[in-house]
Amino acid sequence: MDIRAGLSHALGVAEDALASARAAYEAAVARRERVVQAAVERRQNVAEARDQRLLEIDEQSKADLAAYAEATARAADRAAPGAAGDSWAVWELSPQETATELRVGRLLLPHPEEVPALVPLLDHGHVVVRGDQAFGDEVVAGLLLRALGTAPPGSLHLIGYDPEHLGGGLARFATLAPAGVLKFAGPGELPALLDDLVDHVRRINETVLAGEYTSVRELAAATHRRPEPWRVAVLLGAGELSRAEQTQLQRLLRTGAAAGVHLLVQGMRVEPAPGIEFITAQRGDHGHISSAGALPVRLDGGPPQAVVAAACRRIAEAVAAGPAPVALDSLLPQELWTESSAAGLSAPLGDGPQGTPVKVTLSDYPPHALIAGPSGTGKTNLIYAWMGALAARYSPAELAFYLLDFKEGVSFARFAPGRRDPSWLPHVKLVGVNVNTDREFGLALLRFLGAELRRRADAAKRHEVTNLAELRAEDPQGSWPRVVAVVDEFQVLLSGRDAVATEAVDLLEDLARRGRSQGIHLILASQDVSGIEALWGRPALVAQFSLRIALPRARRILAETNGAADSLPRYHAVVNADSGAVEANRVVRVPSAGDRDRWNALQHQLWRMRPDDHGPRLFDGDVIPSLSDSPDFERLVPGDAASAPMVLLGETIDVTARSARTVLRRAPGRNLAVLGTRTEEACAILATAGVSLARQFPPEGARFSILCLDQDARPAAEALRAELPDCGLFSAENADWLLEDAASEASASWPADRPHFLLIYAADALPGGKGAADQLRTILRQGPERRIHVLGWWRGAGLLRDALGGHASRTDPIGAWVALDVHGSELAPYYPGAGAPVWYPRAWRALHFDRSVHRGAEVIIPYGQL
Numbered sequence: 001m002d003i004r005a006g007l008s009h010a011l012g013v014a015e016d017a018l019a020s021a022r023a024a025y026e027a028a029v030a031r032r033e034r035v036v037q038a039a040v041e042r043r044q045n046v047a048e049a050r051d052q053r054l055l056e057i058d059e060q061s062k063a064d065l066a067a068y069a070e071a072t073a074r075a076a077d078r079a080a081p082g083a084a085g086d087s088w089a090v091w092e093l094s095p096q097e098t099a100t101e102l103r104v105g106r107l108l109l110p111h112p113e114e115v116p117a118l119v120p121l122l123d124h125g126h127v128v129v130r131g132d133q134a135f136g137d138e139v140v141a142g143l144l145l146r147a148l149g150t151a152p153p154g155s156l157h158l159i160g161y162d163p164e165h166l167g168g169g170l171a172r173f174a175t176l177a178p179a180g181v182l183k184f185a186g187p188g189e190l191p192a193l194l195d196d197l198v199d200h201v202r203r204i205n206e207t208v209l210a211g212e213y214t215s216v217r218e219l220a221a222a223t224h225r226r227p228e229p230w231r232v233a234v235l236l237g238a239g240e241l242s243r244a245e246q247t248q249l250q251r252l253l254r255t256g257a258a259a260g261v262h263l264l265v266q267g268m269r270v271e272p273a274p275g276i277e278f279i280t281a282q283r284g285d286h287g288h289i290s291s292a293g294a295l296p297v298r299l300d301g302g303p304p305q306a307v308v309a310a311a312c313r314r315i316a317e318a319v320a321a322g323p324a325p326v327a328l329d330s331l332l333p334q335e336l337w338t339e340s341s342a343a344g345l346s347a348p349l350g351d352g353p354q355g356t357p358v359k360v361t362l363s364d365y366p367p368h369a370l371i372a373g374p375s376g377t378g379k380t381n382l383i384y385a386w387m388g389a390l391a392a393r394y395s396p397a398e399l400a401f402y403l404l405d406f407k408e409g410v411s412f413a414r415f416a417p418g419r420r421d422p423s424w425l426p427h428v429k430l431v432g433v434n435v436n437t438d439r440e441f442g443l444a445l446l447r448f449l450g451a452e453l454r455r456r457a458d459a460a461k462r463h464e465v466t467n468l469a470e471l472r473a474e475d476p477q478g479s480w481p482r483v484v485a486v487v488d489e490f491q492v493l494l495s496g497r498d499a500v501a502t503e504a505v506d507l508l509e510d511l512a513r514r515g516r517s518q519g520i521h522l523i524l525a526s527q528d529v530s531g532i533e534a535l536w537g538r539p540a541l542v543a544q545f546s547l548r549i550a551l552p553r554a555r556r557i558l559a560e561t562n563g564a565a566d567s568l569p570r571y572h573a574v575v576n577a578d579s580g581a582v583e584a585n586r587v588v589r590v591p592s593a594g595d596r597d598r599w600n601a602l603q604h605q606l607w608r609m610r611p612d613d614h615g616p617r618l619f620d621g622d623v624i625p626s627l628s629d630s631p632d633f634e635r636l637v638p639g640d641a642a643s644a645p646m647v648l649l650g651e652t653i654d655v656t657a658r659s660a661r662t663v664l665r666r667a668p669g670r671n672l673a674v675l676g677t678r679t680e681e682a683c684a685i686l687a688t689a690g691v692s693l694a695r696q697f698p699p700e701g702a703r704f705s706i707l708c709l710d711q712d713a714r715p716a717a718e719a720l721r722a723e724l725p726d727c728g729l730f731s732a733e734n735a736d737w738l739l740e741d742a743a744s745e746a747s748a749s750w751p752a753d754r755p756h757f758l759l760i761y762a763a764d765a766l767p768g769g770k771g772a773a774d775q776l777r778t779i780l781r782q783g784p785e786r787r788i789h790v791l792g793w794w795r796g797a798g799l800l801r802d803a804l805g806g807h808a809s810r811t812d813p814i815g816a817w818v819a820l821d822v823h824g825s826e827l828a829p830y831y832p833g834a835g836a837p838v839w840y841p842r843a844w845r846a847l848h849f850d851r852s853v854h855r856g857a858e859v860i861i862p863y864g865q866l
């Protein structure tokens with residue numbers, strides 16, 4: 001029992017132990033399962049997290065790469081905008097202000113974004129193309145077109161050296177050659193080409209950079225202009241270079257870029273060096289550029305021929321059209337009218353090659369200027385620009401202009417008040433336009449300046465000084481502006497071997513010689529070689545014109561060996577203050593002064609500041625003057641004739657608007673003859689005479705009689721009669737009444753109580769035979785002493801002679817005459833001395849001579865309207 005009990009107990013215990021062991025086992029199994037489960041889950045989670053993270057990283061990197069690629073592409077666009085980077089399909093010229101990098105293909109990145117492969121050339125360095133020859137040609141063409149397309153037209157010159165294909169490699173750019181943008185060097189010319197370029201670099205270093213800048217790029221950045229074009233020498237396959245060639249090539253590779261000289265080389269050995277980009281030309285994905293390191297590059301194909309042709313044509317056109325004009329404002333000072341002209345007149349005429357203003361001075365030396373340039377090269381514009389620069393600096397108290405233009409046209413008229421614009425340039429005292437047939441006006445100007453010269457010389461003597469600067473110091477209150485006389489197409493004045501030319505040359509010589517110290521300066525301009533040559537025969541005169549200004553292609557104005565004008569670009573001039581000697585050349589780019597609006601703005605500004613005086617005298621040879629505008633006519637008042645009546649006849653050709661006159665004193669010979677067949681002008685002169693006489697008498701103070709013997713003149717005679725008080729009008733029918741009456745008055749023994757003026761139209765057609773002729777002769781001979789004066793129109797000088805009694809008769813009853821279409825030689829009998837006046841008839845001009853006051857005859861312009 002005990003044992004059983006013991007066994008049973010033990011069994012019980014064992015079973016318990018078994019049960020709890022089982023339970024523990026199961027629990028362990030269950031735990032293991034949980035752990036395994038957890039482990040599986042954990043692994044899954046980790047994998048998911050990792051995948052997630054990987055995904056995120058992937059995306060981030062993609063986004064980053066895209067952003068970098070995009071940024072790179074944008075940067076590339078900025079570095080190579082427009083023509084530097086656009087694909088050929090949309091390519092067009094797009095000139096940039098500064099040099100850009102140039103696209104040659106695209107970088108092959110493990111990313112779809114298109115990132116261009118760029119190489120710098122202009123203002124940077126040189127490019128060497130290696131690899132496949134044919135594909136290399138395309139790369140070279142692409143680079144050239146992009147460089148041309150981004151540079152302003154004319155600012156890039158190409159020099160091609162292509163001995164293998166004789167220029168064939170560059171043939172597609174050939175349209176640039178006539179415009180001078182592309183030049184070719186022949187097979188044997190490489191040494192000369194390299195020497196030239198080396199020389200050019202040296203010149204740029206010496207004269208353009210001149211120690212102030214280290215490169216043209218730096219100069220351009222500082223001054224905002226590029227004085228020299230880039231030069232790209234395209235050297236295509238030359239085989240082995242000689243030692244000398246190698247040396248020059250190395251020099252250019254080292255120093256060219258700073259001077260804007262760049263090499264684009266294909267087929268020559270060049271060692272790597274800073275600033276040289278190497279392009280390996282291979283089609284497909286195997287291209288290479290040295291600056292992209294190991295990255296492969298897909299190079300672009302060459303530009304389509306149509307694109308090249310169109311671009312070259314446009315560049316050539318733009319170069320032929322010349323650079324864009326500079327504005328007039330660049331010549332104006334910050335403040336107007338602040339300078340003193342005591343020592344001279346100094347003003348910029350434009351910019352020099354380095355962008356600095358080139359000043360031109362008129363003073364004791366150089367005193368006078370000659371300007372020359374073929375028609376259309378900008379002579380008139382240069383004169384405008386110069387005048388503008390001077391007029392803005394010096395007040396009218398310091399500077400006075402006298403302007404004369406012998407060219408047809410009205411180029412100086414803008415300085416005088418006009419119908420549309422009443423303003424004038426306050427410095428201008430006189431403007432003569434359309435004077436090409438009125439050379440007498442040029443003479444009048446020279447005479448006037450001669451008188452001014454004497455006035456100044458006298459004042460200098462009084463103050464015991466020798467030049468204007470001293471005179472102004474001694475006489476600060478005096479008015480001594482510098483006088484600048486501009487004569488455009490002056491050769492017209494000097495042409496011909498007549499009295500006008502002779503006197504003009506004498507006056508010019510005197511003015512040029514003595515004007516220098518008296519502040520009288522001459523600027524003579526001509527488009528015509530023979531004009532300049534006309535002066536060459538007078539060395540004393542030419543020597544005074546030491547300031548020479550030559551426009552493009554001007555000839556004979558600079559020294560003989562000085563060819564600077566031949567290569568001048570458009571709108572440039574060579575200014576030379578040493579009579580044209582080569583060393584004194586200064587090239588200037590002249591701004592445009594032709595723009596009416598801009599000029600008017602300046603003129604108005606100066607006009608508003610003008611001193612209180614009247615505007616300039618405008619003489620326009622194409623305008624018929626009017627008697628009512630004549631100051632002399634204006635001044636006539638009744639009572640003037642108490643001494644002796646004055647007859648006005650027309651306007652003299654003079655610097656002041658003066659009327660030609662003849663005084664009808666009570667003395668023999670005081671009659672007036674108008675000679676010639678031109679009815680209209682003869683009538684105009686008689687009308688002027690009649691009206692001006694009448695103005696000097698009170699009503700009934702004088703008697704007027706008109707005898708009209710030419711039907712064509714009848715309307716004019718009637719019109720005049722209406723203007724004259726107490727005036728009878730007679731014709732062929734009743735001419736005898738008038739003549740008998742006047743002849744008996746003329747032979748009476750007592751003088752008349754009032755004057756009687758006989759105006760006879762076509763006096764050569766007198767009816768009544770010898771009787772009437774005798775009566776007229778009596779009136780002519782004896783009338784003036786009895787206050788009877790004939791103002792007669794004869795239609796020829798010979799007809800007047802007949803009226804006076806024939807060939808042998810004396811001509812002194814005609815004391816004054818006005819000749820129209822009568823040749824000088826026919827006037828000899830009415831002219832003192834042995835000679836005849838020089839007179840070639842011309843429309844609406846007449847020759848006036850009054851033997852009581854004149855030494856020589858004067859040209860006059862009949863007044864048109866009364």
Ligand SMILES: Nc1ncnc2c1ncn2[C@@H]1O[C@H](COP(=O)(O)OP(=O)(O)OP(=O)(O)O)[C@@H](O)[C@H]1O
Binds near residue numbers: 373374572591592
């Ligand atoms: N510096 C300049 N900048 C821009 N345009 C200019 C410049 N110089 C001249 N021109 C233009 O060129 C044309 C010819 O100029 P301009 O009349 O001055 O020549 P010119 O030599 O006097 O000719 P011509 O003797 O036949 O009158 C004009 O239309 C003028 O506006």
